[in-house]
Amino acid sequence: MGVSKDDVSQSNQEDSSLSNVPEKDTEYVHQKKGPESEGGASESSRVSVLPKKEPYIISCKSDSPVKDGNISLVPGKASDSSQQIQSQKMEEVVSQPHQEQVTSSPMAENALCKLRSRRNPDMSVQDLPSDKGVTPFSEPEKPSKDGYNWRKYGQKLVRGNEFTRSYYKCTRINCLAKKQVERSQDGHITNIHYIAKHEHPKPLNSPQISPELVVPSEMTQPDMPTETPREGTQDCPSQLLCSV
DNA sequence: ATTATTTGACCAACA
DNA sequence: TTGTTGGTCAAATAA
Numbered sequence: 001m002g003v004s005k006d007d008v009s010q011s012n013q014e015d016s017s018l019s020n021v022p023e024k025d026t027e028y029v030h031q032k033k034g035p036e037s038e039g040g041a042s043e044s045s046r047v048s049v050l051p052k053k054e055p056y057i058i059s060c061k062s063d064s065p066v067k068d069g070n071i072s073l074v075p076g077k078a079s080d081s082s083q084q085i086q087s088q089k090m091e092e093v094v095s096q097p098h099q100e101q102v103t104s105s106p107m108a109e110n111a112l113c114k115l116r117s118r119r120n121p122d123m124s125v126q127d128l129p130s131d132k133g134v135t136p137f138s139e140p141e142k143p144s145k146d147g148y149n150w151r152k153y154g155q156k157l158v159r160g161n162e163f164t165r166s167y168y169k170c171t172r173i174n175c176l177a178k179k180q181v182e183r184s185q186d187g188h189i190t191n192i193h194y195i196a197k198h199e200h201p202k203p204l205n206s207p208q209i210s211p212e213l214v215v216p217s218e219m220t221q222p223d224m225p226t227e228t229p230r231e232g233t234q235d236c237p238s239q240l241l242c243s244v
Numbered sequence: 245a246t247t248a249t250t251t252g253a254c255c256a257a258c259a
Numbered sequence: 260t261t262g263t264t265g266g267t268c269a270a271a272t273a274a
Contacts, residue, residue: 155251
């Protein structure tokens with residue numbers, strides 16, 4: 001099951017990304033709180049670009065990667081290179097969904113139909129969540145292109161229902177790594193945040209990762225505080241993504 | 245039977 | 260103090 005998300009990988013979204021780019025993407029950071037339920041990871045919920053003491057968080061604007069490529073790193077307990085790596089992959093992930101949503105209707109619709117039938121076999125689930133803010137559209141795409149295995153544990157509408165945020169956790173037992181994928185109503189991934197870092201190396205079986213995307217072994221080292229991606233240059237794990 | 249996903253509900257932090 | 264927003268949990272469902 002968790003492998004089928006690769007389906008998204010076959011799209012080249014290039015034009016899509018620009019459609020809805022919140023001008024405030026930079027400021028659009030989460031300033032909320034970190035529930036204790038998660039323990040340490042919760043603290044990292046600050047995806048803000050502001051350097052705090054929280055775990056490193058990498059946020060990539062999908063529209064950006066293609067055009068602007070904004071990646072924000074927030075200092076935290078986790079971080080380092082692994083995340084940078086992820087951000088690279090992220091870029092790929094980010095780009096794909098666009099096309100599916102915009103162009104590939106057959107597949108997208110098909111998937112949506114299936115999903116919808118799950119909860120509301122009878123109704124098309126057109127009705128938006130009233131207050132909860134749960135995303136109206138659910139897509140089976142899992143941004144696991146970074147080489148890690150993620151499991152989606154939540155989804156919500158944020159920013160006035162303007163964006164849908166999906167919450168992913170690393171499937172590893174002791175791994176606190178989390179990922180937040182923000183998508184516009186159009187289905188375009190507009191932002192991806194990496195919270196905390198993986199306590200384990202990437203699974204070997206990640207064919208999705210291109211050799212170019214693979215980061216040097218040092219990048220994969222969990223304990224490399226030297227990376228401190230706070231500097232403007234460091235923010236971009238891959239300068240390709242961060243043109244800013 | 246197992247695993248992953250979806251989504252409503254609850255809780256916490258901030259304005 | 261209240262309202263809003265965000266994050267996570269847990270139950271239900273599907274593959």
